[in-house]
Amino acid sequence: xxxxxxxxxxxxxxxxxxxxxxxxxxxxxxxxxxxxxxxxxxxxxxxxxxxxxxxxxxxxxxxxxxxxxxxxxxxxxxxxxxxxxxxxxxxxxxxxxxxxxxxxxxxxxxxxxxxxxxxxxxxxxxxxxxxxxxxxxxxxxxxxxxxxxxxxxxxxxxxxxxxxxxxxxxxxxxxxxxxxxxxxxxxxxxxxxxxxxxxxxxxxxxxxxxxxxxxxxxxxxxxxxxxxxxxxxxxxxxxxxxxxxxxxxxxxxxxxxxxxxxxxxxxxxxxxxxxxxxxxxxxxxxxxxxxxxxxxxxxxxxxxxxxxxxxxxxxxxxxxxxxxxxxxxxxxxxxxxxxxxxxxxxxxxxxxxxxxxxxxxxxxxxxxxxxxxxxxxxxxxxxxxxxxxxxxxxxxxxxxxxxxxxxxxxxxxxxxxxxxxxxxxxxxxxxxxxxxxxxxxxxxxxxxxxxxxxxxxxxxxxxxxxxxxxxxxxxxxxxxxxxxxxxxxxxxxxxxxxxxxxxxxxxxxxxxxxxxxxxxxxxxxxxxxxxxxxxxxxxxxxxxxxxxxxxxxxxxxxxxxxxxxxxxxxxxxxxxxxxxxxxxxxxxxxxxxxxxxxxxxxxxxxxxxxxxxxxxxxxxxxxxxxxxxxxxxxxxxxxxxxxxxxxxxxxxxxxxxxxxxxxxxxxxxxxxxxxxxxxxxxxxxxxxxxxxxxxxxxxxxxxxxxxxxxxxxxxxxxxxxxxxxxxxxxxxxxxxxxxxxxxxxxxxxxxxxxxxxxxxxxxxxxxxxxxxxxxxxxxxxxxxxxxxx
Numbered sequence: 001x002x003x004x005x006x007x008x009x010x011x012x013x014x015x016x017x018x019x020x021x022x023x024x025x026x027x028x029x030x031x032x033x034x035x036x037x038x039x040x041x042x043x044x045x046x047x048x049x050x051x052x053x054x055x056x057x058x059x060x061x062x063x064x065x066x067x068x069x070x071x072x073x074x075x076x077x078x079x080x081x082x083x084x085x086x087x088x089x090x091x092x093x094x095x096x097x098x099x100x101x102x103x104x105x106x107x108x109x110x111x112x113x114x115x116x117x118x119x120x121x122x123x124x125x126x127x128x129x130x131x132x133x134x135x136x137x138x139x140x141x142x143x144x145x146x147x148x149x150x151x152x153x154x155x156x157x158x159x160x161x162x163x164x165x166x167x168x169x170x171x172x173x174x175x176x177x178x179x180x181x182x183x184x185x186x187x188x189x190x191x192x193x194x195x196x197x198x199x200x201x202x203x204x205x206x207x208x209x210x211x212x213x214x215x216x217x218x219x220x221x222x223x224x225x226x227x228x229x230x231x232x233x234x235x236x237x238x239x240x241x242x243x244x245x246x247x248x249x250x251x252x253x254x255x256x257x258x259x260x261x262x263x264x265x266x267x268x269x270x271x272x273x274x275x276x277x278x279x280x281x282x283x284x285x286x287x288x289x290x291x292x293x294x295x296x297x298x299x300x301x302x303x304x305x306x307x308x309x310x311x312x313x314x315x316x317x318x319x320x321x322x323x324x325x326x327x328x329x330x331x332x333x334x335x336x337x338x339x340x341x342x343x344x345x346x347x348x349x350x351x352x353x354x355x356x357x358x359x360x361x362x363x364x365x366x367x368x369x370x371x372x373x374x375x376x377x378x379x380x381x382x383x384x385x386x387x388x389x390x391x392x393x394x395x396x397x398x399x400x401x402x403x404x405x406x407x408x409x410x411x412x413x414x415x416x417x418x419x420x421x422x423x424x425x426x427x428x429x430x431x432x433x434x435x436x437x438x439x440x441x442x443x444x445x446x447x448x449x450x451x452x453x454x455x456x457x458x459x460x461x462x463x464x465x466x467x468x469x470x471x472x473x474x475x476x477x478x479x480x481x482x483x484x485x486x487x488x489x490x491x492x493x494x495x496x497x498x499x500x501x502x503x504x505x506x507x508x509x510x511x512x513x514x515x516x517x518x519x520x521x522x523x524x525x526x527x528x529x530x531x532x533x534x535x536x537x538x539x540x541x542x543x544x545x546x547x548x549x550x551x552x553x554x555x556x557x558x559x560x561x562x563x564x565x566x567x568x569x570x571x572x573x574x575x576x577x578x579x580x581x582x583x584x585x586x587x588x589x590x591x592x593x594x595x596x597x598x599x600x601x602x603x604x605x606x607x608x609x610x611x612x613x614x615x616x617x618x619x620x621x622x623x624x625x626x627x628x629x630x631x632x633x634x635x636x637x638x639x640x641x642x643x644x645x646x647x648x649x650x651x652x653x654x655x656x657x658x659x660x661x662x663x664x665x666x667x668x669x670x671x672x673x674x675x676x677x678x679x680x681x682x683x684x685x686x687x688x689x690x691x692x693x694x695x696x697x698x699x700x701x702x703x704x705x706x707x708x709x710x711x712x713x714x715x716x717x718x719x720x721x722x723x724x725x726x727x728x729x730x731x732x733x734x735x736x737x738x739x740x741x742x743x744x745x746x747x748x749x750x751x752x753x754x755x756x757x758x759x760x761x762x763x764x765x766x767x768x769x770x771x772x773x774x775x776x777x778x779x780x781x782x783x784x785x786x787x788x789x
Contacts, residue, residue: 001303003366006062007310013060013073014317014369015757015768018334019103020094021070022112024271025078025087027051029116032081041534045202045519048272049209055271057216059224059240065260065311066217066240067267069319076102076322079274081516083154084120085127086324087113093325099332099773100323125151125511132507140500143463143470143651144453145548146330146644148446148504150275151511153327158275159430160535161339162524163438164262165286171251171261172207178529179204186532196532199519203529206520210268211249218244255290255300259308263315266338269521270319276331276765277430279339281437284357285346291356302359309363313372329647330447332776333767335370341427343386344377344406349424351381358386361393368397368759370766375428378728379406387721395711398759399737400766402428405728409434412697412733416442416545416634431764432640432669432699432734433547438525440543441535441633444698445505447551447644450616451652451665453497454556457489458579464653465661472496478576483564490560491619498623501548502635509546509630513537538631546629547698549638550620551648552665554602554673557613558657562599565608582654585661597658603672605683607690614691621695638698640669642763646775664779668763669701674782681706681723681786689732696733701764705738705783720789736761738780745769745781 003011031047038046056071070077080087091113095104105113121127129149130138147153166175179200186193218241225237239256246253247261262280269278294300316338323331342357364374376390394401406424413423413434422436429435435442453471455464461471474489513536521535522528528539538544566572572595573581581589600609621637629635641648649664657673659665666673670688677684681704688702711717727735738761748755752770760769760780769777 001306001362003310004307007307007314007366009062010060010311010314011367011369014314016074017101017103018074018076018320019072020105020109020322021072021075021077022109023055023071023077024051025080026112026116027054028081029119033119039198040515041198041202041517041519042205044272044517045205048206048268048520051271052209052213052268057220059217059220059237063311064236064240064256064308065263065315066221066244067264067315069267069270074318074320076320077271077274078322079154079156080117080120081124082151082156083126083324084117084124086154087117090325094322097325097328099776100328100334100771102322125515128511128515129507132511133503137500137503140470140497141504142326142647143449144497145446145448145501145504146551146648147327147642148501149508151508153331154324155321156273156275156516156518157443157512157536158273159277159433159443160441160521161279161281161427161429161435161437162265162269162521163526164265164281164524166438166524166526167248167265168252168258168261168286168290171247172211172249174251175523175529176204176207178526179523182529182532199517199522199532199534200529202519203523206268206272207523210264210520213268214244214248214264252290255287255294255305256308258287258290259312263312265524270336272520273516273518274319274321276321276335277337277339277433279341279427279429279437281427282341282344282352282425284342284354284360285352288354288356305356305359306363309360310367313363313367313369317369317371330642330644332643332772333370333762333765334771335765335767337373337430337765338371339373339375339427339429341375341377343382345379345381345424347421347424351379351383353383353386358389361389364400365393365396368400368757370759370768373402373765374400375402375404377404377406378725380729384721387725388718391717391721391724394737395708395717395739399706399739399761400759402734402736402764403724403728404428404734405732407729408693408731408733411694412699415694416636416697418543422543428699428734431642432638432701434697434699436543439527439540440545441540442545442698443547444638444640445546445548446501447549447641447648448498448501448620449552449648449652450550450620451552451555451559451655452648453493454490454559455653455655456493457486458582458656461493463651464582465651478579480575483560483568486560486563490556494619494623498548498620499627502624502627505546505548506630509536509633513630541631544629544631544633545636545698546633547636547638548624549640549669549698550617550696551641551644551669553613553616553620553639553670554666555655555657555659556616557602557609558599558673558676559655560612560616561601561609562596562656562658564612565599566595578656582656585654593658596656601657601672601676603677603684603687604679605686610687610690617691617695636697637695638669639696639700640763641665641667641701643776646779667779667783668703671701671703672784674779675784677784681789685723685727685732685735689727689730691731693731693733700733702732702735703738703761703783704735704786705740705780706786706789707741708739710786710788711739716789723789734764736764738783742781742785745777749774749777
């Protein structure tokens, strides 16, 4: 089924250059100036209410699902409470920078920015974070770790999945009754109870504001309907008005109302705390009863369901995070990563695929924009037909679908303390973070530059690029007499510097909890209401984990394997000669470069190097796990880099794997270094699947690129589906694909206008290839292109 004209028209508008919307920043500032005597949690709630009351609203032609998060069709919103200083410095550069460009900001808006932005000087979270971090540790930021402070990235945590089933089955009316019941139990003379009261009061403020926000749309639709001359559109507008008058205050009565209710909830979550990777959770599970009822009663057809889902997907692309120039290198791509989880097993362990699972796939087939993120859960009982259909859709979308192993993910969540029945109901937020919607908070962290730590081990703690003493002195590497000494030096660097990464993360979390609690979203977590605490302050305890990501572990594994084999086993070179070659960036050392490049490389099903990569992951996980996170959170690890493999590579000198100074490190997270997995896709998958993924419980990222020729017929697609199943059933975690040829990517570089909607997987999110910087484009081109499964 082809998408309708209305869907295609609205989709096309999402391919335009995004614009900057100043409204959220201006209205947030207006509220904060008026509430300086109030508790932080109340100030937060009142600011959200002020924004929802005064922000521009619009219903576009043909829309059936309504509500915008900004005044623009595709808008980037301002969060000065996080990081205000950069806006005025970079507002003229947003339209000319090499990546994540926005349309020029009007002079009128620039004038308003100059008026309200100065209020946040020394009040933004980044200002407070910078002041709290000791100076000798602060210098390690964006060196040992990239993107470690979310406030510095100009983003809220995101990466969470509220319980949307609550708002569509109970409505805000039901949530407010829960709040009323909890307040009745409190003794306000008790300090702890009074703090709970403040949170519950704040939550109620945001809930009432959300209802009023919906009613603004009801009034707008009713007014438009009164003037509409087209009878069909008039009926649609009248239905929109009726729907927005009912939901999200009342429970949804049908599939259409359920979608509109959850969309309003998502919008307010994003307006309150603009962050990447906020997920819708298991949509095919909690929406299925509404779908089934409507279908059985003849109130809706599958074609109408698909169109509504398509319209929802389009809406997800209207909100964009604006990153400052330093952060955009780590998170380029203009995607907010709204996750939709399909398939998997039920809490009882049975297959969960249903008719709606297929319809969500079908809807994505004709949308293929960059922010809606479709994740297919695979387990041993998943029907072959569903896996094959997901592969067919992935092929049509140049790869876009993520495939995730139920067996591995459930093990990860149980290891971090979730009960089995909750773990089975998991979703994934952001790039790769497993969580339990409505029950747990499992947030990723910055990327620990593992190749840089290896460099320090091979240079006695000194950065080869700057000459600064960064890590502890772990011995003169030219005098190392065994591989064990090399490993010991590396382990000491990790042990010494991992606490800095955890400090960056924990102080960031502490400040969010103290100054910027997430009130509305927390009202969609039942335990937060019972505890009277928001998600940042332990509302989901004990189900909290805060991660750090291990970046470049394949480079470390490849480098250590090269040292072990070429220096200590084959004795083709000495440690002294190796260190000299690294100092020279291999200039004039082509023979050594050849020897090192010929050593075993991760991604080729070679236990020699694969086991070392696993040892690196175990080491990082062990060191990170030693220190609890804010509010007693489990400290765990991921293996992901987003787009940080390029800037992290800038600060790393030459490595023993043959990588030269300043070039990108391995992309994805656990993907083999670009172009090194030469033994085919099965070998790549086997290398990754044999790793101990219970050591990286915040998830990992494997990117693979295939030629479209690998999907020429049904037999090849079935072979591809079987390959994915084998990966998911033998220990793998997450795999995703680019199904696009090198030739097509080169053509898109040369003629971007013809390829403006060419989607590629950058990290674990999708972006338009032509909107990426040349560096990122080349990094994707450099990934191995497989011709066959």
